[in-house]
Amino acid sequence: MADIAKVLQRADDNLNSSLEKLFELVRIKSISTDPAFKAECRRAGEYLVKALTDIGFDASLRDTPGHPMVVAHHEGASADAPHVLFYGHYDVQPVDPLELWEKDPFDPAVIKEESGREIINGRGTSDDKGQLLTFVEACRAYKEANGSLPVRVSILFEGEEESGSPSLKPFLEANAEELKADFALVCDTGMWDENTPAISSSLRGLVGEEIVVKAASRDLHSGHYGGAAANPIHILADILASMHDKTGTVTIPGFYDGVEETPHNIKESWDKLQSTNDTFLSDIGLSIPAGEKGRSVLELTWARPTAEVNGIKGGYTGEGFKTVIAAQASAKVSFRLVGKQDPAKIRENFRAFVKSRIPEDCSVEFHPHGGSPAIQLPYDSDVLTKAKTALSDEWPKPAVTIGMGGSIPIVGDFQKMLGMDSLLVGYALEDDRIHSPNEKYNLKSYHKGIRSWIRIMAALAK
Amino acid sequence: MADIAKVLQRADDNLNSSLEKLFELVRIKSISTDPAFKAECRRAGEYLVKALTDIGFDASLRDTPGHPMVVAHHEGASADAPHVLFYGHYDVQPVDPLELWEKDPFDPAVIKEESGREIINGRGTSDDKGQLLTFVEACRAYKEANGSLPVRVSILFEGEEESGSPSLKPFLEANAEELKADFALVCDTGMWDENTPAISSSLRGLVGEEIVVKAASRDLHSGHYGGAAANPIHILADILASMHDKTGTVTIPGFYDGVEETPHNIKESWDKLQSTNDTFLSDIGLSIPAGEKGRSVLELTWARPTAEVNGIKGGYTGEGFKTVIAAQASAKVSFRLVGKQDPAKIRENFRAFVKSRIPEDCSVEFHPHGGSPAIQLPYDSDVLTKAKTALSDEWPKPAVTIGMGGSIPIVGDFQKMLGMDSLLVGYALEDDRIHSPNEKYNLKSYHKGIRSWIRIMAALAK
Numbered sequence A, B: 001m002a003d004i005a006k007v008l009q010r011a012d013d014n015l016n017s018s019l020e021k022l023f024e025l026v027r028i029k030s031i032s033t034d035p036a037f038k039a040e041c042r043r044a045g046e047y048l049v050k051a052l053t054d055i056g057f058d059a060s061l062r063d064t065p066g067h068p069m070v071v072a073h074h075e076g077a078s079a080d081a082p083h084v085l086f087y088g089h090y091d092v093q094p095v096d097p098l099e100l101w102e103k104d105p106f107d108p109a110v111i112k113e114e115s116g117r118e119i120i121n122g123r124g125t126s127d128d129k130g131q132l133l134t135f136v137e138a139c140r141a142y143k144e145a146n147g148s149l150p151v152r153v154s155i156l157f158e159g160e161e162e163s164g165s166p167s168l169k170p171f172l173e174a175n176a177e178e179l180k181a182d183f184a185l186v187c188d189t190g191m192w193d194e195n196t197p198a199i200s201s202s203l204r205g206l207v208g209e210e211i212v213v214k215a216a217s218r219d220l221h222s223g224h225y226g227g228a229a230a231n232p233i234h235i236l237a238d239i240l241a242s243m244h245d246k247t248g249t250v251t252i253p254g255f256y257d258g259v260e261e262t263p264h265n266i267k268e269s270w271d272k273l274q275s276t277n278d279t280f281l282s283d284i285g286l287s288i289p290a291g292e293k294g295r296s297v298l299e300l301t302w303a304r305p306t307a308e309v310n311g312i313k314g315g316y317t318g319e320g321f322k323t324v325i326a327a328q329a330s331a332k333v334s335f336r337l338v339g340k341q342d343p344a345k346i347r348e349n350f351r352a353f354v355k356s357r358i359p360e361d362c363s364v365e366f367h368p369h370g371g372s373p374a375i376q377l378p379y380d381s382d383v384l385t386k387a388k389t390a391l392s393d394e395w396p397k398p399a400v401t402i403g404m405g406g407s408i409p410i411v412g413d414f415q416k417m418l419g420m421d422s423l424l425v426g427y428a429l430e431d432d433r434i435h436s437p438n439e440k441y442n443l444k445s446y447h448k449g450i451r452s453w454i455r456i457m458a459a460l461a462k
Helices: A004-027 A035-055 A129-146 A168-174 A232-241 A264-271 A274-282 A297-303 A343-355 A382-394 A409-418 A443-461 B004-027 B035-055 B129-146 B168-174 B232-241 B264-272 B274-282 B297-302 B343-355 B382-394 B409-418 B443-461
Strands: A058-062 A069-074 A083-089 A110-112 A118-121 A152-158 A183-186 A198-203 A205-214 A306-315 A328-337 A363-372 A400-404 A422-425 A440-442 B058-062 B069-074 B083-089 B110-112 B118-121 B152-158 B183-186 B198-203 B205-214 B306-315 B328-337 B363-372 B400-404 B422-425 B440-442
Touching (some): A004 A035, A035 A069, A118 A443, A129 A152, A183 A409, A198 A382, A205 A343, A232 A306, A232 A328, A264 A297, A343 A363, A409 A422, B004 B035, B004 B129, B035 B058, B035 B152, B083 B409, B129 B152, B183 B409, B205 B343, B232 B306, B232 B328, B264 B297, B264 B400, B274 B297, B297 B400, B343 B363, B382 B422, B409 B422, B440 B443
Parallel strands (some): A083 A152, A083 A183, A183 A422, A198 A400, B083 B152, B083 B183, B183 B422
Antiparallel strands (some): A058 A069, A205 A363, A306 A328, A306 B306, B058 B069, B069 B152, B118 B440, B198 B422, B205 B363, B306 B328
């Protein structure tokens, strides 16, 4: 078994060169959505292949119809050590509006803030170049200090995460045998706060549905027709208002099929985070939890399903007034799913719910969008328990098991296509400004992130 | 007393020259909203001053800060004849999109349609140049056949009706003494159908209110916040849905204060028009009257108040999907008023209704628009009865007293500022395409319209 102290020391000693690696990777403008940066994306992939080869990985760049994948493998110290697949992405978001950046997004440095906090500025420092390098640098420290890795490691870095991952599923399918491991490590999530590491064990699914209510064959003058002609905005408002009852419960028949109550001990651990809860709403200028009554904001966003209107449009919406009765009105409605809710049934039930509220002489059109079930990882698996202890050893406060309100599609893909669960650990912070100007990653996240993976790998090998 | 047959004969004999007058006036491009046509507007006014002077009116062009007014006076045959103020407007709507016109909008002619129906094409033929000339030409026939007019006539033609009449109120105020008559004749309305003349005796008022519901301080990601953060679209939908109960009745407290039931005999006369009622909805692709249950579409649009949403907007409304929870959502709501409903109270009650439905941590903004009471003219005045008989004598079917769903602000201004009621008679038809490409006026409307005013003037003098 490895002497962890030695490996951690090595990681500390490596910090400057680890930073230099991150700077080099951030300087590569791997913006996947913009064809002008195609060569830069490839260069980022090549950089990672070289970095992994240097540590002793069998690493290669794999072409796809889009940007290439990086795939690498390394044996573990013993034959019965678990096999993990580490996932990250080397592509980044565009940087416009460029004028809002205080520093060049592709010229990273360590900056000491007035508070004393040290940050690394630059596009992709947090999402996801800094995060994926915490793992690569953990492997390097292990190899340098110990000559081996405690677990068998495969790595998959994609270059299209910020543009919808079009090549990912075909690639997983074509390389399932090579990529399948005991479980995946996904490093694209955050900490609870800067002292409290977190493991995300549930991710809500998503069903989207655009509905278009159609009434008269043309826009009408409300003076001439008002009071006699059906108004599609009224019909739509009635439908949307009737989706929830007064307790915030969704009224669509069958909506809660497959929803399970969160275990008591998990809810209790969330309640302990409640002080942070207050700022959850106050940060966005609100104070009263909407949605189902009697549940905390953390439970509401992590473990309860929702029906939300994301957009609505109808009639005259310009400056001033136009007394028109619109011919049609539309809304985009999405459902966040938990537990075993079935996206297809949710869609079907919602459509029936809407249709039953459309007057006979009017009509409705549906346009589907997305449809993915929730991911619920075991709250108490061996892997999760080991990782939690390892993280708790590294950080000032014990690790917490949290949920995520949104989905990370790769986790579902790994589950469905490769039959493996994921362990979601990351060191990003709420204020990292990912996807926005002035993205940063805390130096502490990077340094202790590397150390965390060392501890996790060691724990998993036990 | 005039020999009406002789006057009517004169109108018939004059038809070609009456048409030539209309053509000349339509050729003048008096588009009041476009400053490029300022001189043309003036030219239209001058043309009318000359036409009226030629018949013996004391006519003049009166400057305003905008386009000039035409004011003219003519004595009646006897000193105790009633004094009427005839109102019309010489300005027209813009003509774009020009490519949708089958003929030059400013080159009118009489065109025989396949059905045999003869129409006069061109911008303003129906709204309002053709209509106002029916009265001028009736006066001309009277003068030519009889040497005098049976009633004392004042005339007011404005040139800003299509651009909101900004100069009208100040002009009425400054010239109240000169313009005040026993009652006004307003020729800017239509027939019930091409064989049935109509007198409009009620016009609904209007109150508009834009409401903006504000929740979080910024747009939120629905994955992260959905279920816990207030969604302003939900709040707005609830408010709008709760404005009506299941019977279509408006639920805002005090909303029906001042609403009176329409006299039984008037409702009966409307029921006789019911065959046309069916096409009222089927023409616009509908079949079931919305709004208050148990009332005909004519009653609903002429004599009942409404609360209508004219526009709604919130969140992401572009192509595809964005799982956002909006920071705000807005709706434009208008109320059509009847009877003695008080616009100020309606606005106040609506605001209270909305505010009571805003969660404590959210807010609402109101932006007022318009605010005019309904006009209810007596259903059985002497003037109305005389005009009804005169119209019934001219047209194939008896005249009907109808309501109008929309408002004609001048009628309220005459009532408030000059203390006189209006008689609303016009010969426009539903398919005249006013404000649209290919505007037309039926030759029959023009010809029998002239004859109708001759009969009405004669009847009023009795």
